[in-house]
Amino acid sequence: MGFALGARSRANLKGVHPDLIAVVEEAIKLTEVDFTVTEGLRSKERQAALVKAGASRTLNSRHLTGHAVDVAALVEGQVRWDWPLYGRIAAAFKAAAKKRGVALTWGGDWTKLRDGPHFELDRRAYP
Numbered sequence: 477m478g479f480a481l482g483a484r485s486r487a488n489l490k491g492v493h494p495d496l497i498a499v500v501e502e503a504i505k506l507t508e509v510d511f512t513v514t515e516g517l518r519s520k521e522r523q524a525a526l527v528k529a530g531a532s533r534t535l536n537s538r539h540l541t542g543h544a545v546d547v548a549a550l551v552e553g554q555v556r557w558d559w560p561l562y563g564r565i566a567a568a569f570k571a572a573a574k575k576r577g578v579a580l581t582w583g584g585d586w587t588k589l590r591d592g593p594h595f596e597l598d599r600r601a602y603p
Contacts, residue, residue: 479510491517492542495578496597500545502572509564510550514593517542533589544596562592569595 481489481504489497500513518526518539526532538544549561566582573580579598583591 479504479507482512485513488513488516489545492545493597493602495576495602496543496545496580496595498576499569499572499578499580499595502576503565503568506571507565507568509561509568511547511565512550512555513545514548515539515546516544538596538599543602544594546593547595548593559592566592566595 481501485500489500492500504511516539518537520535520540523532523535523537523540527535539546547565548555549558549565550556551561562584566584569580569582579601581596581598583594583596
């Protein structure tokens with residue numbers, strides 16, 4: 477292990493809720509699979525473009541308030557989208573959230589439109 481967040485990941489965490497940033501920072505230390513933060517806070521325009529492109533189904537994304545991040549698995553420095561990698565990253569995020577006492581939801585646990593790269597602060601604890 478021994479991964480660290482890169483400059484791109486840190487830049488993509490600007491505007492993200494501090495509790496979620498703390499989880500990301502802890503998860504990178506715990507993960508068996510390296511990852512990069514691809515997106516955090518989004519503008520309404522960016523979200524609308526993602527909906528129009530079919531990459532999102534909601535205009536009410538947690539990204540709009542800095543309560544969500546998306547990550548990409550890195551294997552030998554290359555982005556990979558293989559589903560099993562995201563379960564392993566999610567295990568690190570869940571352990572980090574538990575350690576930090578942060579209520580976290582993983583998009584891979586959703587029953588509709590599962591989203592393996594997506595992590596967000598639980599709406600019940602972070603409305």
